[in-house]
Amino acid sequence: MSNVGNKQVSEVSMQNGADVVDEKIKEALVIKNERIIKAVIEKSKRVCPDSVALVGIYGSFATGDIHDKSDLDLFIE
Template identity: 50%
Template sequence: MNEIIQKKLLDKNELLINMVIERARRDFLDDIAIIGLTGSFSIGDFHVKSDLDLFIINNTE
């Protein structure tokens, strides 16, 4: 994969991750403990058809 496509994918995923974080802050501030990234993007081994794998752990006080 060339560097331009790789940069576009990373930029798109950063935007999506930030949207998820902002939504969680707005709607579930006291309920979310961790939002994490896993899968191919987390280790840098992604391709054009890779999906974005996020996990959310709730706050279980």
């Protein structure tokens, strides 16, 4: 943190402004996808408790290659 006038400003390395934005997008997508996964698991426990053996993820979210157009690929068995 540094001060500019009477305001504190976070210092961000601006090697590439897109990197900072990409990281924020990734963080938001991870949080969103984790909520979706938890909701799917909870609903499957309620709706069909003895029918679902596995809920898995694959694709870019599973490999960590997340980008702003990534979707969430789920495998439910």
